[in-house]
Amino acid sequence: MRYDVAVIGGGVIGCAIARELSRYHLRAVVIERECEVGLGTSKANSGIIHAGHHGAEGSLKGELEWRGNQMWDALADDLHFGFKRVGDLTCAFDEDQRATLRQIMEQGKRRGVPGLELWGPERIRREEPHLSHDIVEALYAPTAGVVNPYEACFMLAESAVRNGVDLALERTVVGIRPSEKGFEIAAVVGDDATPELIKARFVVDAAGLHADAIADMVEAGGFRIRARKGEEYLLDKRLVGYVKRVIFPCPTPTSKGILVIPTYDGTLMVGPTATWADKDDLATTAEGSAEVFAGARKLAPGISEKDCIAEFAGLRAVSDTEEFILGPSRVAGFVLAAGMQSPALTAAPAVATVVLDALRDDGLELVAKDDFEPGVPAPVRFAELSSAEQRSLVARDPAYARLVCRCEIVTEGEVRDAIDRGARTLDGIKFRTRAGMGRCQGGFCTWGCMELLHERLGIPLTAVTKRGGDSYVAIPRLEGAA
Amino acid sequence: MITPKPAQLQPRYDVVVVGGGPAGLAAAVGARESGAERVLVIDREPEAGGILQQCIHPGFGLHHFGEELTGPEYAQRAIEQTLERDVDVLSSAYVLDVASDRRLKVTSRDHGVAFLDAGAVVLAMGARERTRGAIRIPGERPAGVMTAGFAQKLVNLGGMLPGRRAVILGSGDIGLIMARRLVLEGVEVEGVYELMPHANGLNRNLVQCLHDYDIPLHLSTTVVHIDGRERVEKVTVAPVDEAYRPNMAKARDIACDTLLVSIGLIPDNELAHRLGLRLDPVTTGPVVTSTMETTRDGVFACGNVVHIHDLVDYVSQESELAGRGAGAYATGTPTPPDNVRLTPGENVRYCVPPTITTDREHTVYMRVTKPMAPCTLHLGDVYKRPLRYVFPGEMVTLKVRPRFLEGFHGGSLPVSIVPREEGGSA
Numbered sequence: 001m002r003y004d005v006a007v008i009g010g011g012v013i014g015c016a017i018a019r020e021l022s023r024y025h026l027r028a029v030v031i032e033r034e035c036e037v038g039l040g041t042s043k044a045n046s047g048i049i050h051a052g053h054h055g056a057e058g059s060l061k062g063e064l065e066w067r068g069n070q071m072w073d074a075l076a077d078d079l080h081f082g083f084k085r086v087g088d089l090t091c092a093f094d095e096d097q098r099a100t101l102r103q104i105m106e107q108g109k110r111r112g113v114p115g116l117e118l119w120g121p122e123r124i125r126r127e128e129p130h131l132s133h134d135i136v137e138a139l140y141a142p143t144a145g146v147v148n149p150y151e152a153c154f155m156l157a158e159s160a161v162r163n164g165v166d167l168a169l170e171r172t173v174v175g176i177r178p179s180e181k182g183f184e185i186a187a188v189v190g191d192d193a194t195p196e197l198i199k200a201r202f203v204v205d206a207a208g209l210h211a212d213a214i215a216d217m218v219e220a221g222g223f224r225i226r227a228r229k230g231e232e233y234l235l236d237k238r239l240v241g242y243v244k245r246v247i248f249p250c251p252t253p254t255s256k257g258i259l260v261i262p263t264y265d266g267t268l269m270v271g272p273t274a275t276w277a278d279k280d281d282l283a284t285t286a287e288g289s290a291e292v293f294a295g296a297r298k299l300a301p302g303i304s305e306k307d308c309i310a311e312f313a314g315l316r317a318v319s320d321t322e323e324f325i326l327g328p329s330r331v332a333g334f335v336l337a338a339g340m341q342s343p344a345l346t347a348a349p350a351v352a353t354v355v356l357d358a359l360r361d362d363g364l365e366l367v368a369k370d371d372f373e374p375g376v377p378a379p380v381r382f383a384e385l386s387s388a389e390q391r392s393l394v395a396r397d398p399a400y401a402r403l404v405c406r407c408e409i410v411t412e413g414e415v416r417d418a419i420d421r422g423a424r425t426l427d428g429i430k431f432r433t434r435a436g437m438g439r440c441q442g443g444f445c446t447w448g449c450m451e452l453l454h455e456r457l458g459i460p461l462t463a464v465t466k467r468g469g470d471s472y473v474a475i476p477r478l479e480g481a482a
Numbered sequence: 483m484i485t486p487k488p489a490q491l492q493p494r495y496d497v498v499v500v501g502g503g504p505a506g507l508a509a510a511v512g513a514r515e516s517g518a519e520r521v522l523v524i525d526r527e528p529e530a531g532g533i534l535q536q537c538i539h540p541g542f543g544l545h546h547f548g549e550e551l552t553g554p555e556y557a558q559r560a561i562e563q564t565l566e567r568d569v570d571v572l573s574s575a576y577v578l579d580v581a582s583d584r585r586l587k588v589t590s591r592d593h594g595v596a597f598l599d600a601g602a603v604v605l606a607m608g609a610r611e612r613t614r615g616a617i618r619i620p621g622e623r624p625a626g627v628m629t630a631g632f633a634q635k636l637v638n639l640g641g642m643l644p645g646r647r648a649v650i651l652g653s654g655d656i657g658l659i660m661a662r663r664l665v666l667e668g669v670e671v672e673g674v675y676e677l678m679p680h681a682n683g684l685n686r687n688l689v690q691c692l693h694d695y696d697i698p699l700h701l702s703t704t705v706v707h708i709d710g711r712e713r714v715e716k717v718t719v720a721p722v723d724e725a726y727r728p729n730m731a732k733a734r735d736i737a738c739d740t741l742l743v744s745i746g747l748i749p750d751n752e753l754a755h756r757l758g759l760r761l762d763p764v765t766t767g768p769v770v771t772s773t774m775e776t777t778r779d780g781v782f783a784c785g786n787v788v789h790i791h792d793l794v795d796y797v798s799q800e801s802e803l804a805g806r807g808a809g810a811y812a813t814g815t816p817t818p819p820d821n822v823r824l825t826p827g828e829n830v831r832y833c834v835p836p837t838i839t840t841d842r843e844h845t846v847y848m849r850v851t852k853p854m855a856p857c858t859l860h861l862g863d864v865y866k867r868p869l870r871y872v873f874p875g876e877m878v879t880l881k882v883r884p885r886f887l888e889g890f891h892g893g894s895l896p897v898s899i900v901p902r903e904e905g906g907s908a
Contacts, residue, residue: 443613
């Protein structure tokens with residue numbers, strides 16, 4: 001296939017770039033090694049849209065955090081992923097930390113972040129009664145939000161595809177060669193020995209943890225990406241509403257610390273840790289768990305390991321300078337979007353516009369389409385409908401009357417829709433519908449989801465996977481068994 | 483298997499039972515026997531019977547039906563008992579909500595989203611299994627880590643297997659049953675690992691499922707790490723000390739593609755939460771009276787919703803009682819309220835029901851915290867009974883007869899199980 005632009009990496013950065021590209025008359029493709037978009041770093045993070053006041057002045061991270069922050073409302077309106085501005089509180093426990101709060105507030109104000117306020121103990125106790133009484137002051141930022149990052153990826157990709165972008169999934173890029181008309185990208189599909197060739201005039205390197213290796217293929221790199229692991233722990237619904245805002249400790253120069261996060265769906269999440277790791281190390285650890293719960297308890301003393309229902313680890317793609325590596329490279333037509341660690345999720349929509357500017361500067365013609373369709377159909381969320389709406393929906397389509405996931409109240413119709421909109425795996429269904437995300441962690445709904453994948457995709461039950469590759473759930477009976 | 487559906491839903495029933503497993507079916511029988519005319523059981527599956535339908539092994543029914551049955555046979559008996567009594571069963575249906583005035587919101591393929599009023603409601607939704615997340619096993623999150631009950635469904639209802647070589651964490655009954663089941667299917671079961679210094683399943687399952695098949699049980703040992711990017715590749719196990727801290731110096735790796743977790747059940751209480759019922763922090767089920775009524779008038783609960791049972795036979799017996807209570811409530815038959823509180827004492831985790839009356843006989847179920855043998859069960863100083871042994875995996879049942887309480891005028895009776903000297907009198 002021949003494209004104008006190939007985006008390598010289908011995380012939130014790649015998906016945001018693809019959706020921006022889909023506004024224009026050009027042929028673009030996203031090359032992703034997993035079987036669905038957003039299943040790497042983008043899925044496994046804190047899901048916070050940062051308020052805009054965190055990043056240091058003059059830094060790209062700081063500027064793009066604030067620019068990106070302001071773009072999420074419009075995106076969520078068009079694309080119907082979970083997003084809400086809940087605000088955040090950065091907490092100080094002593095005089096030194098109070099001074100830091102003031103410094104962050106001034107930094108935010110100069111950048112134009114509105115609504116920043118310092119709260120004293122009384123206000124904190126009134127607004128967030130479960131926080132520690134040792135907090136002496138907190139900085140409130142109403143612009144902070146929470147997002148379901150995987151939903152954002154799915155919807156950005158779906159919007160891009162609806163507007164003509166191709167998705168090349170399960171393709172691992174093994175080589176890139178400059179050619180007369182741009183680049184030839186060799187991508188291995190599954191276990192095939194011969195790679196497929198994808199030709200593109202321009203390449204965007206949004207390959208996350210592997211952006212360094214991709215850039216090195218055309219000698220556009222010279223930087224290293226290292227993996228910094230973050231462990232997160234999800235708590236039972238029992239604690240919905242325990243905190244209303246994202247709660248931060250006072251940041252240190254190297255870390256934002258352990259947070260208490262009221263996720264978009266209401267359940268609490270605590271984390272993340274920050275430790276160097278190998279690029280394939282997604283293991284949670286006993287030490288990480290201890291650190292997270294100790295850190296969370298410092299902010300909200302009532303939080304307990306007893307409420308944990310699930311845990312996961314994600315890997316931040318950290319550049320040598322800790323800064324984003326964004327824009328043109330030393331190779332014409334090869335644009336970088338690397339080193340995308342926090343606040344990269346927040347910044348993603350702004351990153352996409354920077355990348356498009358760089359492509360334009362390198363000679364890509366961007367002619368806007370008249371028929372660009374910004375929106376996608378809103379997915380049905382049965383549990384969020386009124387009884388009257390539920391009755392008419394069910395009367396129209398009885399698939400919405402059968403429950404598949406009882407913890408999160410997800411119907412067969414919703415799971416079917418998710419498959420029809422691209423879910424290929426149990427994780428793909430889970431991250432689109434929440435089936436399997438609740439307190440029974442798939443104990444009940446996995447069966448129903450497997451049956452629907454089997455029916456809709458025409459695959460045997462034993463070919464259903466958790467997230468592609470060899471992550472099968474069941475095998476056929478063994479020959480000759482009793 | 484016959485599970486007739488009601489041709490049309492009535493707007494009002496005397497008793498609506500939520501859940502069509504053994505608890506719900508027995509409750510429906512109890513409700514009919516106490517005079518309720520219109521009784522409806524709402525079940526989420528296409529066939530009633532609950533988890534029994536996937537329990538194809540024998541060992542059920544010795545107490546309740548007086549003969550040994552498989553799970554599906556027991557379920558069939560229970561279904562027939564309800565059908566003989568003209569109970570309506572609505573299957574493939576789900577109760578989305580119960581309001582405090584006992585109006586239920588139900589969704590089903592056959593009737594869409596409907597509202598029903600109930601004279602009394604019985605909650606009989608059973609339990610769900612604790613998962614890996616509940617105990618935060620470190621490591622990666624590959625496929626192949628699953629609850630024993632899910633594996634049971636895969637094998638017994640799906641005709642598939644969870645993998646080729648399995649490690650089982652937890653010695654709960656489902657894990658023990660599945661150890662044997664997998665061996666019969668040709669799957670290699672490397673061993674069963676239990677954090678506690680004692681097994682958590684029934685003694686008979688330890689003998690019949692592990693010993694008879696030479697499957698080793700490793701006590702005071704747990705899984706400390708799970709490896710595998712896509713599918714489980716290995717797990718690491720380590721012995722633990724008295725405080726359950728793993729000794730990593732003695733950790734060892736086991737190559738396997740499957741980890742079954744059988745680490746306990748938790749009452750399924752979404753509806754109890756919605757109704758704002760008071761829950762017991764020990765059982766995590768609703769607090770009930772001796773008629774199995776919850777803290778909300780006319781709302782009853784029974785079976786694993788209230789506390790985790792060891793044998794289904796006791797579920798049926800307790801649930802018939804709950805059904806009778808619901809029927810009596812719906813028909814306006816008064817029952818004397820409880821006047822004695824049972825307080826768990828030494829080696830008693832909880833008593834269900836936690837309160838009883840002096841005017842009739844009660845069956846009290848309890849669980850112990852640690853094994854003990856031989857021992858004596860004391861009900862205050864009004865009654866005591868020698869027990870050969872007690873074991874956390876097995877419930878202790880106590881029939882409290884009115885004559886025990888003839889001379890008792892207090893409000894609270896401690897229940898305790900204490901060691902007994904060998905050869906001494908009870």
